[in-house]
Amino acid sequence: MARRFLRQKFGSPGLVAALGVLALIGTLGLARRGANGFSIANWAIFVLAAGSVSRDVSSGALQMILSRPIRRTQYLFGRYVGILVAFALFLAFTSLLAFVVVHLGAPGAAAEVSPARLARLAGETFLSGAFPAAILLFFSTFLPGIADLLGLLILYIVLRLPAASGSALARAAEAARENILPDVSWSEAWTGRGAALAAAGRWVFALTVYLALATVVFSRRELPYGND
Amino acid sequence: MISVQGVSKTYGRFGGRVQALDGVALEVARGETLGLIGPNGAGKTTLLSCLLGFLRPDRGTITVDGRAPDDLAVRARTGYLPERLGFDRELPGRAFLAFHWRLAGGARDRTKSEVEAAAERVGLEREALSRPLRGYSRGMLQRIGLAQALLGDPTILFLDEPASGTDPRGVSIVRERILEAKSRGATIVLNSHQLAEVEKVCDRVVFLESGRVAKTETLRGESPTRRRGLLRVPAVRLAEAAAALSGEAFTPRTQPDGSMKFVVGSDEDMARAIRAVALAGVPIYEARTSAELEELFSAAAGE
Numbered sequence: 459m460a461r462r463f464l465r466q467k468f469g470s471p472g473l474v475a476a477l478g479v480l481a482l483i484g485t486l487g488l489a490r491r492g493a494n495g496f497s498i499a500n501w502a503i504f505v506l507a508a509g510s511v512s513r514d515v516s517s518g519a520l521q522m523i524l525s526r527p528i529r530r531t532q533y534l535f536g537r538y539v540g541i542l543v544a545f546a547l548f549l550a551f552t553s554l555l556a557f558v559v560v561h562l563g564a565p566g567a568a569a570e571v572s573p574a575r576l577a578r579l580a581g582e583t584f585l586s587g588a589f590p591a592a593i594l595l596f597f598s599t600f601l602p603g604i605a606d607l608l609g610l611l612i613l614y615i616v617l618r619l620p621a622a623s624g625s626a627l628a629r630a631a632e633a634a635r636e637n638i639l640p641d642v643s644w645s646e647a648w649t650g651r652g653a654a655l656a657a658a659g660r661w662v663f664a665l666t667v668y669l670a671l672a673t674v675v676f677s678r679r680e681l682p683y684g685n686d
Numbered sequence: 687m688i689s690v691q692g693v694s695k696t697y698g699r700f701g702g703r704v705q706a707l708d709g710v711a712l713e714v715a716r717g718e719t720l721g722l723i724g725p726n727g728a729g730k731t732t733l734l735s736c737l738l739g740f741l742r743p744d745r746g747t748i749t750v751d752g753r754a755p756d757d758l759a760v761r762a763r764t765g766y767l768p769e770r771l772g773f774d775r776e777l778p779g780r781a782f783l784a785f786h787w788r789l790a791g792g793a794r795d796r797t798k799s800e801v802e803a804a805a806e807r808v809g810l811e812r813e814a815l816s817r818p819l820r821g822y823s824r825g826m827l828q829r830i831g832l833a834q835a836l837l838g839d840p841t842i843l844f845l846d847e848p849a850s851g852t853d854p855r856g857v858s859i860v861r862e863r864i865l866e867a868k869s870r871g872a873t874i875v876l877n878s879h880q881l882a883e884v885e886k887v888c889d890r891v892v893f894l895e896s897g898r899v900a901k902t903e904t905l906r907g908e909s910p911t912r913r914r915g916l917l918r919v920p921a922v923r924l925a926e927a928a929a930a931l932s933g934e935a936f937t938p939r940t941q942p943d944g945s946m947k948f949v950v951g952s953d954e955d956m957a958r959a960i961r962a963v964a965l966a967g968v969p970i971y972e973a974r975t976s977a978e979l980e981e982l983f984s985a986a987a988g989e
Contacts, residue, residue, distance in 0.1 A: 462777070462785050469776030469818060519773035521740055522834065525766035525844070526789035527758040681740040682697070682732075 459528075459536020460543055467506060467544050476505050481552040488556045489563070496556070496579050502548045503587035504594070507541045508607050511598040511676065521681055530677050534595070538669065541591045542584075549580040582644040589639075592665050596672040600679060614639065640664055688714040688737065688842075688873065693746035695732055695897075706732040707743070708897040716751075719864070719874040721888035723881065723983060729897040730877045731769060734844055737875060738766060750842065762791060765840035769847045769877075771827040775820035779810065779830050782819060783837065790838040804833040809859050824851035829859065836863060843867055843874040849883055861886055881979040893982065905977045912982065915950040915959050918943070918972035930966035934958055950975060 467473055484499040511534070514520035523533060553576040590610060597606035617639055620631035640661045646654035695707040706729045714720045722730045735741040736748055739756030750760045774782050783801040792800055805815055808829040819827065828851055835843060849860040857880070864887045867874060878884050884891060885905060891912075893901040903912035915936075919927045921944035928946060931938045936959055938946035950956045956975050963970055 462774075462781075465781055466774065466776045469778075517772035517774070518768045518770050521735075521738070521768055522766060522773055522786070523789060524740070524756075525738055525761060525764050526786065527762040527791060528789055529758070680742060682735060 459533055460540035463510070463537055463540025464544055464547075467540075473505060477502055477548055480505070481548065481555055484552045485556040485559050489560045496552075496583065499549060499552050499580075499583050500587055502552075503541070503545055503591050504607060506544045506548070507591040507594040507598075509598060509604040510537050510541060510595060510606075512602050512604070512606065515681060516602065524681070531673055534599070534673060534676050535669075538591065538595055541595070542588060545587050545591070546584055549584055553577070553580045578645070578648075585642070585644050589661060589665055592668040592672070596668045596675070599672050599676040636660060638664060687716050687751060688875070689747075689749045690733075690737070691747045693733075693736060693743040693748060695729075695736060695741060695743050697732075706897050707736070709746070710894070710897070710899055711746075712892055712899060712902070714873055714875060716873055717868075717871045718890065719868050719876065719888045721884040721891040722875065722877040722894060723879070723884060723891055723979065724894035724900070728894040730894055731846060732897075733894065734846055734875065734877055738764070738844055760842070763841045764844065765835035765837070765842070766844045767831045767835040767846060767848050769850070771824070771831050773819070773831075776818055778816055778818050779805070779822070780815040782830065783815070783834060786834045787837050790840075792838055800837065804837055805830070807836065807863060808833045809855065825853055825856050828852050829856060832860060832863060836867065839867075839870065839872075841872050843872050845874065846877045847879065848876070849878065849880055857883060881983060885977045885979050891977075891979065891982075901982065903977065903982060910977075912977045912979075913950050913952075914976050914978040914981070915948050915956045916945060916972070916974050916976060916978075917959065917963060917970055918945040919963065919968050919970055920944055923968045926966055927963045927968045930962045930968065931959055934962045944971070947978065947981075 480498060480502050484496050487498050488496045511520070514523070520533070524530065557573065557576060593610050593613065594606045597609035601609055617631060617635040620627040636657075637660055640657050642657045642661045643654050644658075647658045690710055690712045693707055693710045694705070697704045697706055708729075710729070710733060712720075722733065724730055732741065736743055737750075737755055739754065748755050750757075753760050774785075777785070780801055783804055784797050787797050787800050787804075788794065801815070802812065805812065810826065810829050810833065814822070814826060819830070822830065828848065832845075832848055835845065843864075845864070848864070849857045852860065861883055864874060864876070868887065874887075876884065876888060889906045890902065890904050892899055893903075904910045905912060917927065917931075917938075921942065924940055924944050924946070928938050928940050931946065931948060936948040936950075938948040940946050948959065950959065953975070956973070960970060960973050
């Protein structure tokens with residue numbers, strides 16, 4: 459199932475082009491602005507995960523797959539694993555590209571892109587991407603097309619706006635956000651700092667909840683198909 | 687055996703509710719080929735979706751050999767061709783078939799040979815298997831969809847408009863594959879608007895209208911309920927031929943082109959009709975029996 463996902467994504471010229479552009483921007487960002495420039499690579503997760511289930515529903519591919527002896531959970535987790543593997547491949551490619559480009563064209567920034575530094579950066583980006591991928595997967599189990607992206611955007615806005623406004627709701631919203639959309643500084647979590655570790659714990663819990671919700675919703679979902 | 691008992695299904699919420707199925711009851715015997723016919727919006731695809739377990743009926747029950755339709759043991763024996771073919775556009779044909787072969791539980795070491803054999807059975811050239819499905823014509827998609835449905839020789843087949851958009855050769859390939867599956871004892875549910883093809887392969891047809899079973903007709907077997915004789919004679923001798931048939935207790939409906947249609951109960955009945963017209967000295971240009979599903983379709987749809 460994960461292999462099919464990879465074939466689907468990397469078989470689409472438009473999507474490969476979009477990923478190529480992101481890889482290039484990430485590489486150039488890294489060369490010019492150091493580690494901060496690499497954050498653009500995060501966007502690849504949205505390109506890879508958007509509509510991951512809903513597109514299969516609307517195309518009829520899912521109905522064809524589920525007419526076979528396969529459980530819905532197998533399909534769903536296959537998609538998630540596929541997204542993560544595709545993202546990991548993208549990050550590996552981008553890191554390699556960054557290493558080659560920086561060492562050939564911008565030796566001054568070479569210290570910023572040592573293999574160890576790049577590997578850690580890619581690892582942190584991977585973990586940061588795994589979370590929105592789970593949310594997108596959840597939304598994609600019941601929203602059509604790429605409305606899962608809209609759902610994710612609304613979730614971010616709803617949870618961040620009150621906190622930004624400084625209203626009475628701010629504290630409650632911030633507490634909710636910390637649990638629903640936990641921010642984790644992975645570089646600090648690696649070093650075992652208490653606050654970062656606690657955030658990482660919330661991250662694991664929230665990720666598990668999103669995947670569990672996706673499983674429940676998808677297992678109960680009806681799959682209408684056809685014209686009458 | 688597939689058993690459908692009092693199945694109702696409604697779509698939509700609040701003011702926009704549509705009753706897609708309304709108390710549908712039918713059974714499909716093991717090895718039987720059942721045709722679902724009816725106008726657009728009659729509920730045929732909804733019924734197929736319920737039979738496959740993609741939709742849950744609001745009321746009623748569906749079982750396949752005593753199990754729920756989405757039971758994995760049932761699905762291990764199921765092949766399905768959907769009506770719309772927008773699937774897996776990025777995958778090459780070979781990868782698409784290989785994926786479904788593996789999903790169907792096929793052995794890894796037989797993947798290549800089975801994929802090529804499946805493609806050959808539906809007349810797809812080997813070269814086409816290397817191309818992504820997005821480059822396939824509608825007819826080619828239909829063929830590879832059928833090849834997919836037939837992978838692993840399923841004993842239960844659900845085919846939704848299998849010949850839609852195919853050329854005449856494609857239509858005959860679809861028919862051959864259905865007859866082949868039928869000959870090995872597969873139970874087949876076929877949803878199609880191509881009534882001539884339905885008539886050629888189905889043992890029984892169910893006419894659905896507004897989500898209800900409006901009529902059921904047996905086309906083959908011990909006691910077919912729907913069989914029409916057709917004789918065509920010179921238009922100028924039509925009255926003589928009709929009189930000869932009436933003399934044998936047939937009630938022919940005549941057409942200006944010299945053809946006559948009448949109900950026949952058996953092959954012997956048809957032989958009796960031919961003999962009567964021939965003995966009246968009227969030349970017979972054409973003689974055949976048919977279920978005339980188009981006539982059933984028009985009558986049941988109230989046209």
